[in-house]
Amino acid sequence: MKKDIQIPEVEHVYIAVVHEYNDVYKTQDWNAYIINDKEVDLDMVLMVVNGYTETKITSTMRHKIEKLPAKSYAKVELMQEAVLQLNNSFKVSFFEGNKMFDKTYLFRKNTINLKALQPIPLMDKRGVLLK
Numbered sequence: 001m002k003k004d005i006q007i008p009e010v011e012h013v014y015i016a017v018v019h020e021y022n023d024v025y026k027t028q029d030w031n032a033y034i035i036n037d038k039e040v041d042l043d044m045v046l047m048v049v050n051g052y053t054e055t056k057i058t059s060t061m062r063h064k065i066e067k068l069p070a071k072s073y074a075k076v077e078l079m080q081e082a083v084l085q086l087n088n089s090f091k092v093s094f095f096e097g098n099k100m101f102d103k104t105y106l107f108r109k110n111t112i113n114l115k116a117l118q119p120i121p122l123m124d125k126r127g128v129l130l131k
Contacts, residue, residue, distance in 0.1 A: 007100065007101065007102055008099060008101055010092075010101045010102070010103040011038075012036070012037040012038045013034070013035065013036055013037070013038065013042070013092070013094070013101075013103070014034070014035040014037065014105075014121065014129055014130060014131050015032065015033070015034055015035070015076075015090045015092070015105040015107075015129075015130045016032070016033045016035055016073075016120045016123070016127045016128065016129045016130070017030055017031070017032050017033075017079060017088075017107065017112045017127050017128045018030070018031050018032075018033060018120060018123065018125045018126070018127035019114065019117060019126065019127060020125060029078055029079075030078070030079040030080075030081070030084065030112065031075055031076075031077070031078055031079065032049070032075070032076040032077050032078075032079055032090070033073045033074065033075055033076060033120075033123070033127075034047065034065070034068065034073060034074055034076055034090075034092065035072075035073040035120070035121060035122055035123070036068045036069065036070060036071065036072055036073065037071065037121050037122060038070055038071075038096070039070050039071070040070050040096055040097070041067055041068065041069050041070050042065075042067070042068040042094040042095070042096055043066070043067055043094065043095040043096070044064070044065075044066065044094060044095050045064065045065040045066075045068050045092065045093075045094040046062070046063070046064055046092070046093045046094070047062065047063040047064075047065075047076060047090055047091065047092050047093075048060060048061075048062055048089075048090075048091040049061045049062075049063065049076065049077065049088070049089065049090050049091075050088075050089055051083040051086035051087065051088045051089070052086055052087055052089070053085075053086050053087065053109060056086060058083060058086065061077060063076055063077065068094070071122060072122065073122055073123060076090070079112070084109075084110065084112045084113070085109055085110060086109050087106060087107070087108055087109050088106070088107040088112070089104060089105070089106050089107075090104070090105040090106075090107075090130075091103075091104045092104070092105065105130040106130070107128065107130065111128065112128045113128075116128045
């Protein structure tokens with residue numbers, strides 16, 4: 001039965017963790033974003049996010065975006081410095097048309113850092129990107 005379920009491969013949807021200035025608190029923060037680099041809107045985007053190591057685990061955070069327009073992005077959450085030392089998993093599911101897509105993005109521990117910054121598609125910012 002499981003072998004009959006077809007889940008198509010996710011393309012042009014990314015998770016980025018961006019190092020940016022917070023005007024309100026006057027701090028440099030790490031923020032996670034989901035990026036839709038497709039030509040079509042994504043519907044009912046669901047994300048389950050947590051951090052972990054062999055001995056530690058964070059709370060599980062759940063996020064929902066009703067519609068993520070084509071060629072756009074949305075902030076998912078602020079990431080505290082302490083969780084950057086953990087593996088950070090972003091399980092993303094969404095509908096494109098009438099098909100469901102699903103992908104897990106994994107930032108390995110300590111890979112989110114200032115030395116790993118690169119230009120982020122659709123954003124005029126630098127961060128760490130997973131495709």
